[in-house]
Amino acid sequence: HLATSLPLPSERDHLRPRIDLIVFMIDIKSKYSLKNVEASLAHVDASFFLGKVCFLVTGVGRMNYCSVEMNAVWKLGEVYGSPVLFCELELEGIRVATAQRLLRMLQICAGHVPGVSALSFGSLMRNSVDD
Amino acid sequence: MDETVAEYIRRTVLKIPRDEIKSMLQKWGFLSEKQLQTINFHQIKENVSQDVVQLCEANSADIKQAAVLDIIYNHIYPNKRVWSVYQMNKTGEETEIFDLTDFKKKFKRQLQSALKNVTISFREYEDNAIWIRIAWGTPYKKPNQYKTSYVVYHSQTPYVFISASVLKSNLPLLCQALVLASNYHDIREMELRSHSLNSLKDIVFKRYSQNFQTYHPRPLQERNVAPESTDVRIIQENRNEKERIQRVNREVFGDGPQPKLEFAQYKLETMFKSDPKMDVLDKKEPFRCLVKFYSPHLLESLKALAPAGIADAPLSPLLTCIPQKARNYFKIREKKGLFPGSFVSP
Numbered sequence: 001h002l003a004t005s006l007p008l009p010s011e012r013d014h015l016r017p018r019i020d021l022i023v024f025m026i027d028i029k030s031k032y033s034l035k036n037v038e039a040s041l042a043h044v045d046a047s048f049f050l051g052k053v054c055f056l057v058t059g060v061g062r063m064n065y066c067s068v069e070m071n072a073v074w075k076l077g078e079v080y081g082s083p084v085l086f087c088e089l090e091l092e093g094i095r096v097a098t099a100q101r102l103l104r105m106l107q108i109c110a111g112h113v114p115g116v117s118a119l120s121f122g123s124l125m126r127n128s129v130d131d
Numbered sequence: 132m133d134e135t136v137a138e139y140i141r142r143t144v145l146k147i148p149r150d151e152i153k154s155m156l157q158k159w160g161f162l163s164e165k166q167l168q169t170i171n172f173h174q175i176k177e178n179v180s181q182d183v184v185q186l187c188e189a190n191s192a193d194i195k196q197a198a199v200l201d202i203i204y205n206h207i208y209p210n211k212r213v214w215s216v217y218q219m220n221k222t223g224e225e226t227e228i229f230d231l232t233d234f235k236k237k238f239k240r241q242l243q244s245a246l247k248n249v250t251i252s253f254r255e256y257e258d259n260a261i262w263i264r265i266a267w268g269t270p271y272k273k274p275n276q277y278k279t280s281y282v283v284y285h286s287q288t289p290y291v292f293i294s295a296s297v298l299k300s301n302l303p304l305l306c307q308a309l310v311l312a313s314n315y316h317d318i319r320e321m322e323l324r325s326h327s328l329n330s331l332k333d334i335v336f337k338r339y340s341q342n343f344q345t346y347h348p349r350p351l352q353e354r355n356v357a358p359e360s361t362d363v364r365i366i367q368e369n370r371n372e373k374e375r376i377q378r379v380n381r382e383v384f385g386d387g388p389q390p391k392l393e394f395a396q397y398k399l400e401t402m403f404k405s406d407p408k409m410d411v412l413d414k415k416e417p418f419r420c421l422v423k424f425y426s427p428h429l430l431e432s433l434k435a436l437a438p439a440g441i442a443d444a445p446l447s448p449l450l451t452c453i454p455q456k457a458r459n460y461f462k463i464r465e466k467k468g469l470f471p472g473s474f475v476s477p
Binding site: 004008009032 | 365367368371373441
């Protein structure tokens with residue numbers, strides 16, 4: 001399900017399945033996209049932040065057009081206790097690899113991987129970054 | 132042949148892209164087909180231009196013929212210049228039949244009586260467009276062939292497109308000559324400027340696709356917008372909003388390509404509205420500010436703003452009124468009276 005911001009339109013509530021993972025996409029070229037994500041975070045139920053939220057920063061192949069403070073992005077990940085991933089959508093290889101990572105995360109969050117919970121995976125990701 | 136003419140022809144040929152030189156010389160018609168066949172158009176441009184100059188020498192070219200080649204070049208590549216649009220007015224209903232010879236005679240006479248040294252050349256094209264090339268001199272100096280003004284006049288319309296060049300002081304004289312030669316009463320500048328001559332024509336002749344006001348408050352049921360992705364596993368949560376934006380955009384901009392403008396300029400002479408506690412300006416006078424939008428294709432980028440999520444739809448009418456009002460230079464002043472606000476001056 002793609003959305004431009006949160007909250008989601010209520011008229012489609014009855015058509016929506018359970019949400020297992022929320023990926024917030026921040027375009028490094030657009031300050032507006034960071035603001036939009038920050039505003040949308042306020043509408044997310046606290047339970048999602050136990051491993052079911054992740055930030056995806058796109059456009060990292062073009063750092064010369066960077067409009068977003070990287071510190072702000074790291075801070076966001078820290079404050080909300082969620083992992084920050086980076087990718088460049090214009091390169092097919094990276095796009096595919098990122099999609100596979102997200103899919104794997106989604107499988108864990110949906111409970112399809114025995115022995116690994118969203119929370120344990122989330123803390124694993126966080127700890128590896130701090131190292 | 133005059134050395135200055137030879138140099139001028141050489142420089143004009145050098146401006147032409149190599150693959151186009153032959154066809155442009157053919158359009159010019161000054162050199163015969165046999166002569167053209169003696170030129171090797173595959174050598175470097177420097178040599179091609181030398182060959183052309185030699186042949187022109189053989190035919191004793193003068194500045195008048197060289198000027199025609201320049202007109203042909205500018206007619207094919209008008210976008211290298213900046214064009215301003217002017218509108219002529221006549222009071223009264225007389226519709227006189229346009230007489231081309233009379234126009235040319237009067238125009239030449241006007242300019243030549245004021246400035247003895249001017250080179251004036253005319254060329255007519257199929258769409259009733261008269262192209263006029265003017266090289267300006269002074270009573271004491273020969274015309275400078277490199278500082279030329281161009282005028283494109285569509286005789287069936289009151290519109291004139293002028294590419295003035297650096298010698299702005301000659302503009303009033305040029306305008307006066309146009310008015311008198313075409314039997315109008317006056318001329319005014321329309322505050323509409325661009326590199327793209329065809330787009331300017333599209334705007335004033337209303338040849339671009341215009342939006343039609345729809346009086347249906349509810350959207351039509353048929354889905355004209357092609358689905359963004361054919362994969363049924365991707366669900367757009369904000370599809371309704373996206374479609375509203377597309378609809379509003381379509382209403383404002385129409386379906387077809389937009390005329391090509393490179394900038395829009397807004398001169399603000401409005402009061403600065405701030406928090407009274409901030410007290411930024413002691414004096415209550417208008418805050419002068421100039422806002423300029425640049426783009427390789429301004430109207431298309433404005434059209435793309437709302438669908439890209441960068442701006443809300445509908446856009447400010449100050450931006451979207453540009454083709455309808457046929458202007459891209461605006462002065463915005465305070466509206467005087469009971470309701471403070473701003474209005475666009477005519």
